[in-house]
Amino acid sequence: MNDTRKVVIELDHVHKWFDDFHVLKDICLSVREGERIVVVGPSGSGKSTLVRCINHLEAHNQGRIVVNGIELTEDLKRIDEVRREVGMVFQQFNLFPHMTVLENCTLAPMWVRKMPQKEAEDLARSYLERVRIPEQADKFPGQMSGGQQQRVAIARALCMNPKIMLFDEPTSALDPEMIKEVLDVMVDLADGGMTMICISHEMGFARRVADRVIFMDEGEIIEIKKPDEFFENPENERTKLFLSQILED
């Protein structure tokens, strides 16, 4: 491999425990600028935990995590520096229900980046346009469909102009007819060159955008491959079992 792109996420022999439970085991992974990674694996395999360690929503116990050249330690200042450059989209959207869509989007630019209100609103509107809901700016999250809410959540993260986007099963709380509208936005983002790590079991999406697919099981990374190889000839028995299960339905 002679990829010259900068490494923006580096996990080096990372371990994590929840009490006695070894949830991440010796994870090594480096992600280059502009790479799109899709993470799959059975429930409870540690996918969410892995991704949440990258913006330190969970603290790892051993090993090194370097994001954007900043090593994650318990230093709150550095953690905030990392989080400013890493956007995250959650399964349950987690929009702020007491604020309008526009306020959801302008909050972080105004308070974290100290952007003037006018500028933040223009920025928010341009991203709402990009996720195709410019007309909903003054609604409250509770007044929107799940698909619309998730697109607002993506716009909200994008308003910080992050270098990296993390997605934790962004479509699995959605009704089937809304999944596509969210995936379309994500594909759009991927085509724009965003560095992305997505936990997703949408195989069509993985094939379409992923540079690499990571398969996790029981806290370990079992396989990392290009999507075509991953789906057509998986090597590991556990991968085969998993694929046969999810491709069944």
Next chain:
Amino acid sequence: MSDHFVRTQSSPTLLPPSSRLGVLQWMRENLFSSWANGLFTVAGLYLLTLAFPPIFNWAFLSAVFTGQDGSVCRADGVGACWAFIDAKFNQFVYGRYPAGEQWRVDVTALLGIAGLAPLLVPNRLPKQWFVGFLLLVFPFLAFVLLYGGTAGLVVVETSDWGGLMVTLVVAVTGIAASLPLGVFLALGRRSKMPVIRILSIMFIELWRGVPLITVLFMASVMLPLFLPEGMSFDKLLRALIGVALFSSAYMAEVVRGGLASVPVGQYEAAKALGLTYPQMMSRIVLPQALTTVIPGIVNNFIGLFKDTTLVLVIGLFDLLGIVQSNFTDPAWISPQTSTTGYVFAAFVFWIFCFSMSRYSIYMERRLETDTQR
């Protein structure tokens, strides 16, 4: 079982059925919908007819509204002695505050209302200015106006304060201090830092475990024992501090309930956006937490408002205290004086507490329609 029904033409869009009912129909649906309901309606009406005429008679028909002294109220069969209230009204409101200086109390009240009113109803005025005024400027203005000593105002000692004025000073101070203090204590109790958490828990549990009356006694009798000789603390000030700390412990527990109701996802989303802890708390968590516990907060306010009557035990005369102290005025002794006085005091307290209750309901509705469908 049933036949299939497949519509061959599209169904027309209809207006919703009219929900207006005639009087008779309304009564049938609401008052006599069943045997039991009908029975309760009749029984309720019967009780009303028993209770209402005597009360009405006492309060209005045979009441005495004017008079120079209690002799008018001593006659047989006389109802409420409103003349007593009329004659003492000034004292009930201002206590022994000198008549020539009472305008200072009025100005303070007006300033307070002017600062508060714009915050209570939705409008476009800059809210932060009014909050700033109320929290930072008003307390000093109120102190200077009420106590005096500067700006050419003569000093009016707090021992001369009394009546509704003292009730409001204690209640407003308690309310204004307990909310922010309660928020900090609640945050402290959930803190990850053991020292802060343990101190908060100790503080809350200490004050919650002691009756207010004990707190006030300790503040007025025991505190001076610990202070150096010759140093004295104003009695009202001591009561204010006692009431504020006491009610903040209660408030902390209400706020803690609110904090627990905010889903973790909200914290995570705020953190993931890079918000600092104070930003996350003040912008995301507290607005939601406090909104959900508005009923509990207002409940505390109402309790606090009524608890102010306990300052009587340390020799401060709030509204109830001053009404009671006038029962022994020889000029006004009559069989009806005390009843009338208590009814009056109860009515004044009820007005304030009921207003707070209604306002809280209005706020809940407004916030609900603001954020949800």
